[in-house]
Amino acid sequence: MKLLKLSLMVLVLAIFAMTGMAQAGTLQEVQDKGFVQAGVNGGVFGFSMPDEKGIWKGIDADTARAVAAAVFGDANKVKFVALTAVQRLPALQSKEIDILCRNTTQTLTRETTNGLNFVHVNYYDGQGFLIPKKLGIKSAKELDGATVCVLPGTTTEMNAADFFRSNSMKWKPVVIEQTAELSKAFFGGRCDCLTSDVSQLAAHRSVAPNPDDYILLPEIISKEPLAPVVRHGDDQWYDIVNWTVMALIEAEEFGITSKNVDEMLKSKNPQIQRFLGVTPGMGKALGLDEKWAYNIIKQVGNYGEIFERTVGVNTPLGLERGLNELWTKGGIMYAAPLR
């Protein structure tokens, strides 16, 4: 069934490759069809998961909404497709989706041999280990001989292999494709530990039968810059998605929020005037409406707002800003100037 879906995508990719690329750019295609098609995870709370009313929630879902707001002036003109880790890259390559906002790690191979481009990072993450408290382990170095639950085809799988190899420890991976099935197997006791990006582990723990029975080990074994992805070779679309993420960060730095954005229109600050399109030029340069950044902030909010309502300390995930704090406040979120 899943194989069928993957095969279909590959077939589409093959046909698409055979018949030659359509010459129209992605922006034109998106405008023609009237919505942005976004690939998301669908199983990670806080990143992209439908709530009980079927509304997509999460930092990745909101990033996709911001792109829709920039392109159409309407954050709801986006359609979400849930993809597994294995399906996600072929789906983008075969034009099934326009952007991939699926907590995907930026790597050299993916940008080169996979024919993809990552835009500005929307979440800085790192890989860790989640274990049951009763195991009584204090460090990942004590995991010799452990059975480890891991998602297939992810950088996680390779990082774990590298970590155990470099510490000359033995381990047994249990590789399950569906995120939900994987966490069921872990909480059922199939594995000694679950490894993934720390944010995802927090998400898994928040849906555990007894969240307090599990702890994160202190080691962070990798860098995981998670960023939205677009196809190689369409620079205009790349710019739009890239600057959408930048705008989210820039707005937080300017102190523009969804609540005060209308007042900010009257601001005397030339940078803010440029940002909100009061002084025209930025929108035209991207091939969008001059109100593009205004629409993003008005309808979706700035980066800080998104973070706090999806994964922040007051959500079940309870994540600190950490690296994802603005550079002015000790983090590394830093947007290039919009000018």
Next chain:
Amino acid sequence: MDNALSEKVPFWLDPKKRSLIYQMFIFCMVGLLAYYLVSNTLTNLKRQSIATGFGFIQKESSFEIGESLIPYSAADTYGRALIVGALNTLKVSFVGIIFSLIIGTLIGVGRLSSNWLVSKISSLYIEVMQDIPILLQLFFWYALFYEALPSPQNSLSPFKGVFLCNRGAAFAVPAAHPAYKYMLLALLIGAITAYAIRRWARKRQEKTGQLFPVFTVSLGLIVVLPLFTWVAFGAPLKMNIPRLSGFNFVGGVTVSPEFIALFLGLVLYTAAFVAEVVRAGIQSVSTGQTEAAMAIGLKKGAILNLVILPQALRVIIPPLTSQMLNLTKNSSLAVAIGYPDFVSVANTTINQTGQSIEGVALIMTIYLIFSLSTSVFMNWYNKKVALVER
């Protein structure tokens, strides 16, 4: 005169030459089409800067695989990882086919039993197992394993040397000893001798009509020879018993929950279909045949072997082949429960190299090879048991 006439016929009117030309034409068209598709795909993939070709097979895989029949580590190549996956698929399919044939035959015969209870239980089994999708059955068996069984620290031990826990089933196996190599040799010699005796006995029976107790003698050879070897080597009794060390059992043989769940799911599901095939085969032989055989004084075993089976098998084998193929193909559902079969390993490879066209092509090729070799073997067997029609 015929010759003279045919010489005058121009080649476009000669049906033989004409069909040859047509075939050449079609062949060229297909070749050109294939060339067009392949070269176009390559140029366009290149334009999208997606890597092509099978060069990745030589590269280091850098991912680990849960279970493997051959030594494998993350430092090995993608090629070796794929072989590990193929062997895992082969392992579960091979063992699965054997067990589903045995269980399926028993249940199929059971359904025809005159014993009310046996026949009703068999029918119930067939109806239930056929109607539940196999993916659900796999999830059920897998969840049963990790939800119902305890952790390795408090594992169940139903028999001495057997441990059941949510990490799998660990068995004690005889510790390595040179005697076992010679026992295997003795078994081989026993089997070959038994085969020779059987041929000789049949020839003698055809000539003289005298019967020879082939079954008893063969059994004796196959069991006694290795047993004798074992005693001759001083009857080594040392066992390699699994013991808990750190997170898991070491020593003995451990079978993973993923394998057991996949194995149970495939076997129990396919056995229901095999049972129906077997029942249909037996019922296709009319009762008149049995009665006639009894009337000429054949024994029960002989009736089954000489009258019923040869006629039933030719009905049974073709659909049985397709059930065996189904089992092999269904084993690809392993990805859902984390058994590292070929599809699972190929999926990871596709994702890490980004070369999905090559990866899916490999998956198709491997399943094609498995299916074709099963078919070839079964067709050969079918020919062998088919009735010789006069």
